[in-house]
Amino acid sequence: MQFKTTIDVPHASFEISHAHKGMAIGSCFTTNIGNRLLAAKFPILVNPLGTVYNPVSIAQTIDLLLGEIPFDEQQIFFANDVWQSYYLHTSFSSVDKQEVIQSFNKVKNEFLEKFQSVDYLFLTLGTAWVYELNETKQIVNNCHKTPSSQFTRKKLSVEECVTVLERAIQKLQNINPNLQVIFTVSPIRHWKDGAHENQVSKATLFLAIDSLQKSMRNIGYFPAYELLMDDLRDYRFYDEDMLHPSATAVEYIWEIFSKTYFSKETTDLISKIEAIQKAINHRPFNSESPEYKLFIAKTKEQCRKIESQYPFIQFDN
Secondary structure, eight states: OOOSOOOOOOOOSSOOOTTSOEEEEESHHHHHHHHHHHHTTOOEEEOTTOOOOSHHHHHHHHHHHHTSSOOSGGGOEEETTEEEOTTSOGGGOBSSHHHHHHHHHHHHHHIIIIITTOSEEEEEEOOSEEEEETTTOOBOSOOTTOOGGGEEEEEOOHHHHHHHHHHHHHHHHHHOTTOEEEEEEOOSOOGGGOHHHHHHHHHHHHHHHHHHHHHSSSEEEOOHHHIIIIIIOSGGGBOTTSSSBOHHHHHHHHHHHHHHHOOHHHHHHHHHHHHHHHHHTOOOSOTTSHHHHHHHHHHHHHHHHHHHHOTTOOOOO
16 A cells, blocks of 8 residues: 655656756755755855745846846945845845945856856746835845835736746856756745735746746756655654755655756765765864874875866865
8 A cells, every 4th residue: 555645756858967067046945955966066056146936036136147137336225234135135235335246246257157058957936926116116036124015015927927937048048058947846835925825826836837848948847846745745844834844855855856867877976975075074083093194085085086087076175
């Protein structure tokens, strides 16, 4: 007897390896998967301007990085004792106005130099609900805890989601025609939207992705939402807030993701890298002992072997 609904996720038509450059933009679930890829030494840029949840904010992030949206002092405002931008995460906020601009330019330049021509784009949509700034009609990426009276809350239509995402993806595919896009819908429920409103929002995102798959090339979908809602389907796989997936759930979804997009060679390489990372993080009782110095020498040699075989992988000093 089988006491769960198992989701069959076929191996993808393309594979991700350490030789491919990637970018991940979207909700905090994007950060979960993106950070796992970073830890495994994949060259990937993860939420460069901060976590974003809706399709318009994802498109705006791409436009900002490409220079389609100019970023200067006009995009910055002073509130809560710091300078900040509705386009950027709070980590960019500063008491110095110019520091906000410099921090943005640093990230933008890294993108233009290293990740402009990405091989794959991982996009996680969290919600179709957005907040529009009343004064400018701009859909904000981050409200920065400014008064809610300054915004109008509204839900994007399927057509609006499709239009903004198609335009943003096309810009990156014009740079690299072989760009592969992996969509997911975040399994995290936006409970503040309300139970019904959250379901309507998620349905809007599913319909938008389905439309994009039919109208564009190289558009894939990974069922993170379904894996948590249907495969796991138990509150023991949720965090204490009963909304976010637990560490066990994220690990399970990562395993399915790995089987879907990695070859056996890549999986074996990840295992070697994880072993090295574990060794690097080891804290000895006596760092001056001959045994530990030998351990360090062996670990460095393992790093050199991987770097010589795979030049695109670099270990930190």
